Amino acid sequence: MIRKLNEADRIPLMTLLHKDPALNLFIIGDVENFGFEQDFMELWGEMDEPDGRFKAVMLRFYGSFLPYAEGPFDVEGFAELVRKSGKAEMLSGSSHVIEKFRQVLECKSEKQMFFAELKEMNQQIRAAAATPGEFQIAKLHDVEAICSLTDLIEEFSGSSANSRQTLHKALESKTGRTYFAEKEGEVVATASTAAENSMSAMIIAVATHPENRGQGLATQLVARLSADVLEEGKSLCIFYNNPQAGLIYKKLGFTDIGTWSMLYI
Known part of the structure; x- marks a missing residue:
């Protein structure tokens, strides 16, 4: 029943x-x-x-x-x-x-991704992440600029319809946080958490503007975001489908625990 x-x-x-x-x-x-x-x-x-x-x-x-x-x-x-x-x-x-x-x-389309978990971060990277960097913590007024970047990313094309609503709700309710980097007033890299609870958080929406890739911006944001969440006694999870991204996450300390599927209706 x-x-x-x-x-x-x-x-x-x-x-x-x-x-x-x-x-x-x-x-x-x-x-x-x-x-x-x-x-x-x-x-x-x-x-x-x-x-x-x-x-x-x-x-x-x-x-x-x-x-x-x-x-x-x-x-x-x-x-x-x-x-x-x-x-x-x-x-x-x-x-x-x-x-x-x-x-x-x-369903219109389907996507499958690897699902990884981080309980203990690479100590060298964690120490480096503690150094203040050129990033900002998003406020409600940053939602449009951040989503304008993720709109450009092919991997997020199936979820763009409610991305602004979802990000606004996460920031407003404090169930998620978003870090981002800017260049010349434009958001060029971003990483967020979602579904934060007493035990854990999910890292989502890791993105870099196509013209600013290869500079390590997203990696730095994920490292700083992960270090801050771990400092609060929580573990982290992340989805990825790019093997190169998987190598980066594993260097941080993430380990694969399964696969995650999305059916777009």
Whole structure:
């Protein structure tokens, strides 16, 4: 049975999510930060009737849907919720869960990325990152300039529709932070966190203007951002699909823990 969740479901929901806290970082963060009574997000759960535990959940955050399941679950039941919402832009999650939706949802395109986690940073790089650099911490008035850069990046083309809304909400609610570098008044590199919670944060939207690549700007931003988050006692996760980027992240201390898939609806 699939039903909409509310505050009374917090403990059994977190019991399920904490079994894999890295993969469930987004759902954990949104529940911690926003609870259950928001117009921009909803949660549904499928209950294992004999013992009353949840075996699968799905989050809607604006137009993005994120399912998670331990094992077999009612794929068609969750897919019908996505169809009926009238708001679906993307379905994302661990690849072994998302692959079950390919046959039941019509999608425009699909992307798969490596999923890596950072618990302990390379000490040399961490020490260097502590040195003040030429970067800025984004405020609400920087949203348009930052998104104007990410609009140029091919990898972000499927998510540009709600990028401004998502970044604005993250900065406003303090569920994410963004560092960026400028040259001649234009944002040329940026890196953000999302879904920050008591345990972890996700690094997202790492981008460098095409004319400013090869200068190490994004690497410096990610290093400084990672050092600051680790200093707060949290771990970090990141997606990547570029092998060269993967080498950079691994030098920082990230290790691969799985793959993540996105279906654009």
